[in-house]
Amino acid sequence: MGRAATAVLLLLALAGPAAAQPPGQASAYSAVACDRACLIGHARAYMDALTHQQPSRARFARDVTFTENDVAMPIGKGLWGTISGASAEGLELADPSTGQAAWFGLVQEHGAPAYYAMRLRVADGRIAEVETVVHRQTGLPAPFGEPASYRHDGAFAEALKPAERRPRERLRAVADSYFNTVELNDGTVFAPFDAECERTENGITTTRADPASIGTAAGIAQGCEAQFKLGIYRINKRVRERRYPLIDEERGIVVATGFFDHANTFDSYQTTDGKTMKTALKWPNSITLMEAFKIRAGKIYRIEAIFTYVPYFMHNPWAKPEPAR
Amino acid sequence: MSRLALCLAMAALLAAAAPARAAETCGRDCLIGVADRYMDALAAQKPAGLPWAATVRYAENSVPMAIGDGLWGAISGHSKTALKVADPKTGEVAWIGEVEEHGQPGFYAMRMKVVDGRIAAVDAVIRRLGGPPEYSDPTTWRPDPAFGEREKTPLTRAQLVAAVNAYLDAMQGVAKAAPRFAADCGRKVNGVVTTHGPGATGGVEGCAAQIRAGVFRPVEAVRARRITVVDEARGIVVAEGFQDFPETLDIYAGKPAPAKYPSSLGFIAAFKIKDGGVYCVEEISTALPYRMPASPY
Numbered sequence: 087m088g089r090a091a092t093a094v095l096l097l098l099a100l101a102g103p104a105a106a107q108p109p110g111q112a113s114a115y116s117a118v119a120c121d122r123a124c125l126i127g128h129a130r131a132y133m134d135a136l137t138h139q140q141p142s143r144a145r146f147a148r149d150v151t152f153t154e155n156d157v158a159m160p161i162g163k164g165l166w167g168t169i170s171g172a173s174a175e176g177l178e179l180a181d182p183s184t185g186q187a188a189w190f191g192l193v194q195e196h197g198a199p200a201y202y203a204m205r206l207r208v209a210d211g212r213i214a215e216v217e218t219v220v221h222r223q224t225g226l227p228a229p230f231g232e233p234a235s236y237r238h239d240g241a242f243a244e245a246l247k248p249a250e251r252r253p254r255e256r257l258r259a260v261a262d263s264y265f266n267t268v269e270l271n272d273g274t275v276f277a278p279f280d281a282e283c284e285r286t287e288n289g290i291t292t293t294r295a296d297p298a299s300i301g302t303a304a305g306i307a308q309g310c311e312a313q314f315k316l317g318i319y320r321i322n323k324r325v326r327e328r329r330y331p332l333i334d335e336e337r338g339i340v341v342a343t344g345f346f347d348h349a350n351t352f353d354s355y356q357t358t359d360g361k362t363m364k365t366a367l368k369w370p371n372s373i374t375l376m377e378a379f380k381i382r383a384g385k386i387y388r389i390e391a392i393f394t395y396v397p398y399f400m401h402n403p404w405a406k407p408e409p410a411r
Numbered sequence: 412m413s414r415l416a417l418c419l420a421m422a423a424l425l426a427a428a429a430p431a432r433a434a435e436t437c438g439r440d441c442l443i444g445v446a447d448r449y450m451d452a453l454a455a456q457k458p459a460g461l462p463w464a465a466t467v468r469y470a471e472n473s474v475p476m477a478i479g480d481g482l483w484g485a486i487s488g489h490s491k492t493a494l495k496v497a498d499p500k501t502g503e504v505a506w507i508g509e510v511e512e513h514g515q516p517g518f519y520a521m522r523m524k525v526v527d528g529r530i531a532a533v534d535a536v537i538r539r540l541g542g543p544p545e546y547s548d549p550t551t552w553r554p555d556p557a558f559g560e561r562e563k564t565p566l567t568r569a570q571l572v573a574a575v576n577a578y579l580d581a582m583q584g585v586a587k588a589a590p591r592f593a594a595d596c597g598r599k600v601n602g603v604v605t606t607h608g609p610g611a612t613g614g615v616e617g618c619a620a621q622i623r624a625g626v627f628r629p630v631e632a633v634r635a636r637r638i639t640v641v642d643e644a645r646g647i648v649v650a651e652g653f654q655d656f657p658e659t660l661d662i663y664a665g666k667p668a669p670a671k672y673p674s675s676l677g678f679i680a681a682f683k684i685k686d687g688g689v690y691c692v693e694e695i696s697t698a699l700p701y702r703m704p705a706s707p708y
Contacts, residue, residue, distance in 0.1 A: 154673075155700040164673050164701050167659035196661035196671040222672045224698070225542040351484035353513040368513040369539045370471075370481050396700055397472040398481050410477040 118182045120208050125180040125187035128208050132216065133189055136165070137172045147212040154218050155394060156374050156402045165202075165220055168195035172202070177238040177390060179332055179339050179378060183254075185209055186332040188341045190378060190390055192233050192289070198223070199233040201288045203376035203392035205331055205341060217331075217343065217404055219376045221288050221394035227366045228373075228395065229302055231289020239286070239388050241380050246338045250383040254333040261340040261379045264386060265328055268346065271319035273358040275311055278385045283310035285389040306357075310386065317358045321365050323349040326372075327405035338381040345372045347399060370398035437525050439642075442497035442504035445525050449533070450506060453482070454489045464531040470706035471535050472697055473653075473677050482519075482537060485512040489519070494554035494681055494693060496647050498640040500568075502526055505640045505649040507681060507693060509549040515540060516549040518601045520679035520695035522639050522651060534651065534706055536679045538601045538697040543669065544676060545610065547602035555597070555691045557683050562646040566684060572638050575648045575682045578689050579633040581622045582654070591688035592618045598692040613666055618689060628663045631655040634675075635705035646684040653677055655702060673701035 107114035120128070128144070135143035141161050154164040176191035188205040200222045207215040223230055252260075263277040285293045292302040293310050307313045324347040332341035353368045375393035379386055401407055437445065445462070452461050458478050471481040493508030502525045510519040517539040524532035538546065566574070580588035596606065596618035603610045606618050613626030621627070632655045640649035654676040661668045678696035682689055 157700045157702050157704065159702050163657065167657050168672055196658075196668075198671040200672065220672075227541075349480065349484050350512070367539075367541065368485065368515040369517065369537075370485055397474045397703075399471075399474045399476045400700075401474070410480050 120185060120211065121182050122180040125182060125185065125208055126178045128213055129176075129178060129180075129187040129189045129204070129206060132204070132206060132213060133172055133176065133191075137169055137193075139166055139169065141166070145212045147209060147214040150212075150214055150216065152216045152218075153403060155220060155396055156400050158403050161216070165193065165195065165200075165218070170194045170196055173236070175238070177242055177378060179242065179334060179337075179341055181332040181334050181339075181341075184331065184333075186341070188332055188376075188378065190238070190376070190392055192236055193220070195222070201230070201392050201394075205343075205376065207331070215404075217376075219343075219374055219392050219394060221392055224395070226395050228393075229288040229290040229292060231286075232298060233289065235298065236289040238390065239284070239380070241382075241388050242337065242339065242378060242390070245336050246382060251335055251338065252381065252384050254335055256384065257333050257335065257338065257340050257379075257381050258330045260381050260384060260386060261330060261342050261377075262328065264379065264389075265325040265342070265344065267314050268319055268322050269325045271314055271317050271322060273315050273317040275314050277311075277314075279309075279311040280382060280385040280387040283386050283388070285310055285391065287391045288393065306363075310389070315358065318363060320355050320357075320363075321348045321350065323347045323351075326399075326408050327402050329402075329405055338387075340379040340381065342377050342379065343375065343402065343404070345374055345396075345400065345402070346393075347372050349398075372396050372398050372400050374400065374402065437502060437528050438499045439497040441528070442499060442502070442523075442525055443495045445528070445530065446495060446497075446504045446506045446521070446523055449521075449523060449530060450489050450493075450508075454486055454510075456483055456486060458483065462529045464526055464529040467530060468532040468706075470533075472537060472699060473703050473706050475706055478533075482510065482512070482535065487511045487514055490550075490552075492553055494558055496558075496640045496642050496645075496649050496681055498642060501640070503640045503649075505679065505681065507554065507679070507695060509552060510537070512539070518546075518549050518552070518695045522649060522679055534679075536651070536677050536695050536697055538695055543674075543698050544696060545600040545603035545605060549602060552602040554681075554693055555599075555683065557685065557691055558645065558647060558681065558693070561644050562685070565643050566646060566687065568641050568643055570687075571641055571643065571646060571648050571684050574684045574687070574689060575638065575650055576636070578618075578622075578682070579636060579650065579652075582627040583630050583633045584625075584628065590619075590622060593685040593688040593690035596689055596691065598694065600694045600696060613664070625664055626666075629656050629658065629660075629668050631657045634702075637705075646690075648682045648684065649679065650682065651677075651679045653699070653703060653705070654696070657701070675699045675701050675703050677703060 131144040171194040173192040176189040179188040266276040328344040377391040380388035488511040490509035497504045507520045521535045577590040615624040636652040676696040680694035
């Protein structure tokens, strides 16, 4: 080996592992360490530990990070101290390529129901991150479905036909286009909606005429796209700190988090049909959300959302802060 | 030129003064004048004419945000009646009263830091209609007249702060806390009398009796406390922080817990200390996510 070649090899060796792979990747090769069944197993173990108020029933990383409604706290605090039960079946979602799992369902606190969405990340066989949204009955106006009739749509669990699948970049873009449609909703629709699209919010269907959906958006217009064309969600000044931590190409799933900022600089507005609507609240507020999208053949087919009020412009510690605009 | 205008002009001239002397450049009337100007600008949604510092920190209900956002975009007025407390030694001033958003009233407490006559920080707690905790009609709220009275034998700043901390320690169950109360001590939370009558916390009447009875057992901590404004002549202390309610039990001392789920209350409260003990408390507090972080200043 010549002197020049030796020098090049030496330089490469000195560069170290940090320069050996693209930025943000710990290794140039990553085998899937925890497949779908493994990830959903961790999610079930977490729910089991939570409902028993015994963190030791799940495998946590030593430095696990836990948030509840955008506030970081130790495992064992918050809902861990009040929970008295959880629904037997949850909406279970997984993304082995990123080690993420999610569980949407119902919990009870001292017997009182609350809607609940959780996503976790598994690393080295242990739960390293847990992010949760808990929607309780506080007296503020927000959808809160009848717990006994709460069901998850079976479509979320079904694998798509190959022709209906899309790359994760495209799935993410579709979910983002939904939030672009929600933001400043003035009748402009950026998102591709399936004609049969339906949405559930905190256990209530809000896009289909249903006795339980009286008082929701479904009472004004039915259908995902029709509601946005009417501009009934104009109060959303921003859809902020959007993240898409879980994507499942095989099933066409995206799990997103973020905030709807209701600045409420106005307390009434006109929909595109000329009718006047009143805002639910007269003061600025934000809702923090975790939403699961089912995207079939590139179009939004189902949405299940869990969200709750938080102080206006609240920051999610998992997200990069966004300046006001 | 009025005394207030003269004071503001003086403050502007002294804008380049050394930081150590900065707080002394704006006396009580000056600080209250800045607070009043702020409230008028807020109600008019016109922040541009105010004397802002080069770097301004602003938070509503513990969330940092830009001036102009939040309440600034929804406010339609504020009350003429307010409890105003100033502390020229620290350059801090508090304003407690009522604001309206699109005509709907709510309770409002604001604490402001003034440096060299300029507004450097504003921290506000706003309790709006809907949800817990206590809430009365903000338009009929009046501060206790005792807040306007000067003390004949004023306590020192340290004694005043200690009196408040003893009360807050006792609320969170610190065993060694020994709070002192003046006769007829009373506490209001968002206009609701919580020490007497139907709104009495835990059904127990009297400040001291409530501590003895443990009605604050649901309070895990009075966290991230800041004593920001002290008026020694009038015996007033303004404190802010959080009361954390984990609600791990839904029954305390035979009484139902305030809620079945965890939450925190962010508060700004004014304490009047009389005869060496807490005489009255005006607290503005609002429900926040459990263990909500304090604003970073």
